[in-house]
Amino acid sequence: MSAQGTPKAAGSTTAKATPKETPKGAWTVTFLLFLFMVVNFADKIVVGLAGVPIMTDLKLEPEQFGLLGSSFFFLFSISAIVVGFIVNKVATRWVLLTLAVIWALAQFPMVGAVSFTTLLICRIVLGAGEGPAFSVAVHAIYKWFPDEKRALPTAILTQGSAFGVILAVPALNWVIVNHSWHYAFGALGVVGLIWVAAWLALGKEGPLEDTQALAVSEPKIPYLQLLTSRTFIGCVAATFGAYWALSLGLTWFTPFIVKGLGFSQTDAGFVSILPWVFGATIVILTGWISQVMMARGVTTRIARGVLGSVPLVLGGLILAMMSHVQGAGLQIAALVVGSGLCGAIYVVCPPMLGEFTPASQRGAVIAIYGALYTLAGIIAPVVMGSVIQRAGSTIDGYMTGFTINAVVMIGSGVLGLLLLWPNTEKARLTRGTAAQAGALKGVVSPT
Template identity: 85%
Template structure:
């Protein structure tokens, strides 16, 4: 009798526990948005550091007497250690708090800028860019891993979009300021200014940066590890790498060659180029925010992550490539710039959706490494794209013809990578396959790191 009496009570308590767990999973920990803002600034500095060589491309080529192939090598050198560093640090952040890893990376960025303040040789500039690339290689994946310690899965798309906005705003805000320094003083001082800004961020992070609490809850979860071979050969992982490879091809060309194209290819002045150079990033920022918002709304309304993340990220990449392919066939600098801005800007959608898709089926204890390997693989296009463009320009009949051929190659890669992404991105079914179709046993708050 007493056993029968206690059974419903136990069932009631279990129900209450489940309700409490569901309620808790929807709560964002206090301080999450402060850390998100600091990491937004982290990515802002990251991309300002990246773009300064492209922005100062014409003065650098003039002062150091560089051929297009040499400047292409300089653009590619940034990525020589980028992928290796990303993978190594990705495994480190599985064990070491992201707070200290992010601090170390930012210090490296700042210190590598200062040698360029004085007289510098091509070799010194090349070495500093290689070291900077090693410091920036893990940045996006570590920052994303840090953000995911503050937000449950169903709330990650918008913070991911905000973090991605750091790249756009790093260009939008930095380009006018850096270009003013380049035009009115020297490209050398533009590097020095970035070093100072980097140290300011380090001080702010020391004061306000914290480690997210959700990993503490995750440690209570009975969440078996999945062999890395299975994770890295899953079709969604391959699809994410392939799709983002094409998007990053466009981005790395934008970082290295966009401003020289405006100045040498279309005949704008350096001052005018500073304004024109921010247009792709303004448009791209809009795409990123819209993608993050639309994706989160679709998830809340019950759409699968295949649709609300996979399809939503891949289709703009295909459309962008088709738009970019029209550039050689239209007349007028204004129309060509418009096609380049829209075509390359649409790539931003894929950056918002891929990390959350990988987070859906990757165990928390392995997430840092998987995100890092993903980043390391797709950024390999950063080594290839600037070199290809430099080689094409140097061998073309005219400089403008060379640029148009290079952008056509970019368009083909975007369409192909977007189409492969559309075929391969199935994160919701990937989770079921990798876990054998059964949800893992969990302590309360397991759902805080599970996909919806």
Template identity: 80%
Template sequence: MTTQSTPSETPKGAWKITFLLFLFMLVNFADKIVVGLGGAPIMDELKLQPEQFGLLGSSFFFLFSISAIVVGFIVNRVATRWVLLAMALIWSLAQFPMVGTVSFTTLLICRIILGAGEGPAFSVAAHAIYKWFPDEKRTLPTAILSQGSAFGVILAVPALNWIIVNHSWHYAFGALGVVGLMWTLAWLVMGKEGPLVQTAAMAAADPAIPYGRLLTSRTFLGCCAATFGAYWALSLGLTWFTPFIVKGLGFSQQDAGWISVLPWVFGATIVLLTGWISQVMMARGYTTRGARGVLGSAPLIVGGLILAVLPHVAPGALMIALLVVGSGLCGSIYVVCPPMLGEFTPVQQRGAVIAIYGAIYTLAGMIAPSVMGSVIQHAATPLDGYMTGFTINAVVLVASGLLGLLLLWPNTERARLAAGEETAQAKFA
């Protein structure tokens, strides 16, 4: 029988698993960035128009949300250890077809398969980590998990760009396939299921809540709305940041590779600061409304306002700086939303709820790259198109941040759900 830890304890081995899942997310985002990083040579070799390249960026998300929901329900019943292993294997194998001569159609199909494998990644990894940390200690490990995305880009961009510049973009995909297989082997040997699982007694004390009520709670809707805006910015960064540097501002592919690291370095700093500040605020008695909800939402509004300035400055260093800061501030919301959902969701339903949340906000990834490609193709100049696209992003960010401030009240959500359940039962009594 599994030994249950008290709420204040962190089980032995928790930080080792956190590090392995940090690497899991690192590989995940390195896989995502490679198309954007190689965007200019891919468009040149395959003779793609901006709308086609935008479609390629969006294709990654075609099955992303569906997969996230399906796997979210699976991890309510199947150990996350094996689900994570299967996902990483799919990622790795989906990269290898690009090593040889490849058509646009083949590249498109492989990106769709890769997206299906990676769709549940963050939600399943977060669910796995929550089996190792009690609620009051989850914000920092969630921040570290989120850092895998930033470091996946920070570490991968120089290496992958070197391969692209000195060999070809084809081999960059192959390198990611090899790295994915290496993580799969490491997880097979060292990965474990966390001990903080729900027992029958705990389930009786923490009964299930109808999914209809969970998914229409205002904090769930607020998390989806706020993170949708952040993911709009992130998916543009993954697909269009490097092509913007090369084709919009005229930098070389080699220089653009180093510049492309900057948003992720800044974003990594923001995410770690958010995780640390959130836990300090909670330790000092702040409610999770302030320490998670407001802390995550306000930077979205500030970031959107910064991006709105882009069309009004001269192309060059200042434009890049505004884009880096405006986009990077969005990272705060990823740190705070999963713990907020975990506050009021029964443990036996948490995997599915976090996965559905991920499936909804990542719909932005299906829309944003295509919108940018369309406005670039129909603009008077590519730079005008980029400015229009970033202005749209600014509006989305401000709106999502305002919705977050309005809707995120995790500290009282469980009581509201319980009251609503009692009222519903009274009607049928």
């Protein structure tokens, strides 16, 4: 039996086929992958953090800067899908190493004088390297933890995004203010190479699953059924709304603080941390609450599906109030809380997909899920840039853009509430596969 096991019904006492004990070394690998995501999000945030100096130096219009923010995602989804199928066959240890090397090398061209075209190309290459990052890291961690223990390590992994911003923003902003935005990119390249060295020394493959062996022995579910299941569609829809907010935070939050609200670049660096601090709290709480609920026999429909979707709706409603409150403090508070609540969905969706996806197919399914929801990263920054450039004033443009974000979040949260039923998904998919097999057998049978 694969490590994700069979979804546990409420009150069920049936023993799982997966090991109950967490293998030695699991938390070391979890910490390394947490750092992997720290580097990943530090790489993402640097363009937004240096947005105003970049626009000034390269004489960019808002639409051009929006294009730069979106360019990171041009190959993001394609790369995620391709690598997702690769990790079904290749050890995640070496895939993660390769991705981190690409990240580091993509940063160094920005150290010297750079044109908009060069910056654009380097961001596209970086996006191709970072597209598979989260899904491969999740797949790697799930080789160390059985299903009932995956919520907390998933939350810790997700926390890497918040800490990547919390730790990187003050350091990178200091470099930008006191030296140049060019050197901020170079610093990230060096940090990436340091992680590569640490992973070479300490990174290992998890012992709970051998996906190559499982690919031969484990029953499979057709990818079409997995990818059209209501829980998969619900995860994509719900996380799409969350990622819309995240991609705006990565690209437009600091420019909004500087150009929209009039803060200095130095002060904006500190303010830019706030959504990630709040989001980090939401992520940890969600992982802990989900795991406690499941330990008490609550179905994953509630402990994962509802728990992840409700904050999206609440966050969208709070964000929608942003244009109706007066004062920079209240507007920042609405933006911080509204966008920060999105973090809950990232914790619960990968474990939900892992509930019903065979381990030998899980890497590809989680990667395709990531590839689809991150399409929001292509759309959201460009939409915001276009709205700002066409608005009567800069602040009006930002407020309209954040209102659009609120509508997307509310809609995605509602879809999550309607579609996320992981506790019944595996049984339904298994029945469907068995029925198809039986029908096929009946066709070829001489009787």
